[in-house]
Amino acid sequence: xxxxxxxxxxxxxxxxxxxxxxxxxxxxxxxxxxxxxxxxxxxxxxxxxxxxxxxxxxxxxxxxxxxxxxxxxxxxxxxxxxxxxxxxxxxxxxxxxxxxxxxxxxxxxxxxxxxxxxxxxxxxxxxxxxxxxxxxxxxxxxxxxxxxxxxxxxxxxxxxxxxxxxxxxxxxxxxxxxxxxxxxxxxxxxxxxxxxxxxxxxxxxxxxxxxxxxxxxxxxxxxxxxxxxxxxxxxxxxxxxxxxxxxxxxxxxxxxxxxxx
Numbered sequence: 001x002x003x004x005x006x007x008x009x010x011x012x013x014x015x016x017x018x019x020x021x022x023x024x025x026x027x028x029x030x031x032x033x034x035x036x037x038x039x040x041x042x043x044x045x046x047x048x049x050x051x052x053x054x055x056x057x058x059x060x061x062x063x064x065x066x067x068x069x070x071x072x073x074x075x076x077x078x079x080x081x082x083x084x085x086x087x088x089x090x091x092x093x094x095x096x097x098x099x100x101x102x103x104x105x106x107x108x109x110x111x112x113x114x115x116x117x118x119x120x121x122x123x124x125x126x127x128x129x130x131x132x133x134x135x136x137x138x139x140x141x142x143x144x145x146x147x148x149x150x151x152x153x154x155x156x157x158x159x160x161x162x163x164x165x166x167x168x169x170x171x172x173x174x175x176x177x178x179x180x181x182x183x184x185x186x187x188x189x190x191x192x193x194x195x196x197x198x199x200x201x202x203x204x205x206x207x208x209x210x211x212x213x214x215x216x217x218x219x220x221x222x223x224x225x226x227x228x229x230x231x232x233x234x235x236x237x238x239x240x241x242x243x244x245x246x247x248x249x250x251x252x253x254x255x256x257x258x259x260x261x
Contacts, residue, residue, distance in 0.1 A: 001027045001219050002062060003212060004055070004085055005074025005101075006035035006047070006110070012251030013039075013104070013205035014074060020254035021212040025234065027219055030066065032058040034085075035077050037110075041204065041246030044104050049077050052084040059088045070219035072097045072211050073123070079115040086122035095218040098127035098163065099211035102136045116140060125162030129224055131211045132158060133169045145173070151183045152190075159187050165224050167214075171197075171206070180236075184228045191225050195236040202242030202250035209252055210235045 001022050008014035015031050022029035034055055038046040062068065071094055076082045089096050100119050102111045111119070120140060124130055134145045134154075141157035143150065151168045158166045170181040180198075184191040213234045217227025234257075241253030253259075 001212075001215055002030045002032065002059075002068045002071045003074065003215075004032040004034060004059065004071065004076070005099075005208070006037055006077070007033055008037060008039045008205075010040040010204075010246070010251075012041070012245070013208045017205040017208040017251070017254065018072060018074065018212040021209050021234075022216055024254050024257060025213060025216040027216045030062050030068070032062065034081055035075055037075075039104070041248035041250055043248070044110070047077065047110065049081065052080050055081060055084055056088065059085075063088075063092060068092065068094050070095045070097070070215040072099065072215040074099050074208055074211070075101045075110050076119075076123070077110060077115070078112050079118040082115050082118040083122050086118070086126055089123075089126040095128040095215065096126050097211045097215040097218070098123055098130045099207055100124070100130065100132050100136050100140060101207070102139045111139075120161045124158065127163040127165075128218065129165045129167060129214055129228070130158055130163040131167045131169065131207065131214065133171070133207055134173070137168060145170070147173075148181065148183075148192075151181075152185075155183055155185045156187065159185070165228075167210075167228055169207070169210070182228075182232060184225060186224075191228070193229060193232045195232060198236070198239050200239055200242045202244060202252070203239055204242075204249045204251045205254075206235060206239060206252055209238055209254065 003018035213231030
C-alpha cells in the first residue's frame with residue numbers, strides 16, 4: 001500500500017498515522033512524502049512543501065519496482081502537487097482513496113485556496129473513494145451540512161466531480177446526535193454507517209486513519225462497502241483508545257487491537 005501525504009512530526013496524523021494503520025491492518029506500507037510539518041498536540045507550527053520532482057521521483061521509484069495494490073492521498077498543499085499526484089494516479093492501475101485534506105484538527109490550513117479547483121477537476125476524478133469531512137465538503141462544494149439530509153446533497157456534489165464513491169463523514173454534525181454517522185454512496189446505493197459517539201477529545205488523526213483503513217481493505221480485495229464498514233469499525237476502536245499526549249489534542253490509538261487480545 002502507498003500513502004502520498006505530509007509528515008506529522010507529532011506522529012498522530014499524516015504519513016505516520018497512515019503507516020501505523022497499514023501495519024495494524026496487515027498491509028505493507030510505503031510512502032511518498034509531500035510536505036514536512038512542525039506539528040504537535042497543540043497545532044501546526046510550520047509546513048514546508050517538497051518539490052514536485054521529489055514527489056514524482058518517490059512515486060515512480062516505489063510503483064515501478066515494487067508495485068502497489070492501493071493508494072491513499074492526504075496532504076497535497078498546492079495546485080502543483082495536486083496536479084502532479086493526479087497525473088501519477090491516472091497512470092496507476094490500483095484503487096485510490098482520496099482524503100482531500102484542507103485543515104488540521106486544530107484548524108490550521110493545509111491546502112492553498114488556489115489548489116481547490118485542481119482538487120475538484122484533477123484529483124477527485126481519480127478517486128475510487130473520496131473521504132471529505134464536513135469542513136472539506138463546504139470548502140470544495142459550498143454545501144453546508146447541518147443534518148443527515150444535507151449529507152445526501154453533499155455526497156451528490158462531491159460525486160459530480162468524478163469520484164466513484166464518497167464517504168461523507170458526519171462526526172462533526174452539530175446538535176445532540178447520539179451516533180457518529182457516515183454516509184457512503186456511489187449515487188445509486190447508500191450505506192449509512194453508525195457508531196456510538198464517543199466522549200473522547202483525543203481524536204487527532206481520525207481522517208488519515210479512516211482513509212488508510214479503507215485503502216487497506218481495498219488492497220486486500222474487499223469491495224468498497226466492505227472496506228468502508230471495516231474501516232469504520234477500526235476507527236471507532238481507535239477513537240475509544242485515544243490518549244492524552246502533550247498539552248492539547250492527543251492521537252487515536254492505532255494499535256488498539258493489539259491490546260484488545
